[in-house]
Amino acid sequence: MTQLIEAAGAAAPASRETAAVDVLGGAASEVNLRRFLHGLPGVDGVGLEARAAGLGTRSIKTSSKAWAVDRTIGLMDLTTLEGADTPGRVRSLVAKALMPDPSDPTCPRVAAVCVYGDLVDVAIDALGDAHVGRGGTIGVAAVATAFPAGRASLEVKLADVGDAVAAGADEIDMVIDRGAFLAGRYGEVYDEIVAVKEACRRPDGGYAHLKVILETGELKTYDNVRRASWLSILAGGDFIKTSTGKVSPAATLPVTLSMLEVVRDWYALTGERIGVKPAGGIRSSKDAIKYLVTVAETVGEEWLVPELFRFGASSLLNDVLLQRQKLASGRYSGNDYVTID
Known part of the structure; x- marks a missing residue:
């Protein structure tokens, strides 16, 4: 990867397609994709897990923990993705997004709510002026492309997105x-992501942001995670996301670290920043702060x-709200450094 970075420099390309051509050394053909993806250095799984474990053992100052707790809330996508979802359930989710802690109006709002596509209009209506489209800060994300299995024709998937x-x-x-x-049909996966990105185009010419879910629990190996991450970015993904939350294992720190390393290398190659979203299985403030540390140490x-x-x-x-309330009550006031509990 160092040789690639030295060869390409850090100039940002005019478009993702141009960047893909530069990185691949030619058009995004099946042959070029296979040569590039299988030419990537193999992942040292033991080393990756050791780095992740080391990052996960950090102690932080109490003041830093307060910042990290608030930042975690501001980086959340609140989600409801069940067959039994109703407009009422989505409105309840939005109410939580708007005021995560009703007892404390200083509590930050979340970044977005995530719902099925047929409930997008309900979420936008419930957000009102808090929706990003009306000058607010909370976005609405929709799962699409026959989520979560993705087993549908391209025509159906694109209609879902549209x-x-x-x-x-x-x-x-x-x-x-x-x-x-997994069958090695990388060109097919690439072309589908490109088509979905185009389906994200709005009437005004802008695009909805595209998060590409790898479902890392089904990819099995770190090498596959790295290849899928590169493939998703080359094809136009704005974010790479670990999981649907429907498959175990979902997000893990080593997998997320591997994806962050790809994002770091893409930035070094092109000057373009790509997002990362670990999803599923992160349940505690302690775990969330491990991810924040890993992001800061890996990409900045x-x-x-x-x-x-x-x-x-x-x-x-x-x-996270419980930890925030403990910090506000001064539970940690006598200890400058804390272990995240």
């Missing part, structure tokens, strides 16, 4: 075709903004 974008979705969370990827603190990092973990919010 409906969500037409309803006003600010972000689209797509799933890759894991079957095609400038990634700790909603445009570049998200938590997809609705169950996380309750624990």
